[in-house]
Amino acid sequence: MSLTLLQAWQSAKQRLEAVGLTGPVIDARLLVEAAAGASRADIVTDPYRALTPQQEEILADYVARRERREPVSHILGRKGFWKVMLAVNADVLTPRPETEVIVDYVLKQFPEGMAFNILDLGVGSGAIVLSILAERPAAKGLATDISDEALAIARENAANLGLASRVAFARGDWTSGLADESFDVVVSNPPYIASEVIETLDPEVRQYDPRIALDGGMDGLDAYRNLAPEIMRVLKPGGLFAVEIGFDQKEAVEALFNQAGASDVWTIKDLSTHDRVVVGTKNPLETRK
Structure with a gap:
């Protein structure tokens, strides 16, 4: 089953928290927005919108890179x-x-x-x-x-x-x-x-x-x-x-x-x-x- 925007955000946040990163809430949101082509408003107003398999794959890559401490700015460019x-x-x-x-x-x-x-x-x-x-x-x-x-x-x-x-x-x-x-x-x-x-x-x-x-x-x-x-x-x-x-x-x-x-x-x-x-x-x- 595909992740929703809300589930993707929560999952990314938990992964970043687990490796001790500061500011995991904002980092996770920025990565989800970029991977899913979504805005901050979309996560609030349409939290159950499903990510496509390709978007989930992109997000997984983004989160893994952030877990290795690569800055969000470098990940997103x-x-x-x-x-x-x-x-x-x-x-x-x-x-x-x-x-x-x-x-x-x-x-x-x-x-x-x-x-x-x-x-x-x-x-x-x-x-x-x-x-x-x-x-x-x-x-x-x-x-x-x-x-x-x-x-x-x-x-x-x-x-x-x-x-x-x-x-x-x-x-x-x-x-x-x-x-x-x-x-x-x-x-x-x-x-x-x-x-x-x-x-x-x-x-x-x-x-x-x-x-x-x-x-x-x-x-x-x-x-x-x-x-x-x-x-x-x-x-x-x-x-x-x-x-x-x-x-x-x-x-x-x-x-x-x-x-x-x-x-x-x-x-x-x-x-x-x-x-x-x-x-x-x-x-x-x-x-x-």
Whole structure:
């Protein structure tokens, strides 16, 4: 007898609970929806709808992969972030809710009709810059990444969101090659996990996220040592920056930006009340050297 949507959800949830996964209810629902071509509303309003044999086979594969700790985002090839849906794979860091703090902060600084240009360093899937551009139609962006594979995903997402005409992508190590360009805002979610800590992370992260997007060196601060002076170099006078940090890196990263000449440096907490995003500005009276 075929499984119904409700039975499929309950069965998937029980299997994921049995292997100790956190959030099995949501994961199971997402996998059932994808396998059965159903929506969340379908599970509620039509719970006894039967899955086809092919849909049951797809769901069994999805659940088995999740039991092995493969992230749902990799299984489905997509991840919701802010108000957009992004293609993701093993070549990019899976976007996380904590990073939405950057998007929220930048959007609050620029009214909807205001024109500005934004630089995203280490763009990955494009989550930050594309979420901002999607809500600010007068803005334009440039995004860099050292990974050709990540840039391919970011370009795909830009095209899918109808934003390809407003964002350019360039392969490069942070700001390399940006000698004379300047920006109203610079954002980044750099690698900030100390090298020795990576092996202690959940399997979903240490096994499936690209190491280059995680490894911040011996103390997790290597990227910021490069980024702080370079961000200040490419910011326009009066421009602002927002960079994600690890929960225990507030003082160190703030100090690096202060040493680089930033003004009004402070840190925003995420919804879990962890220090998460260091922000600041470039003195509006400063002239480019």
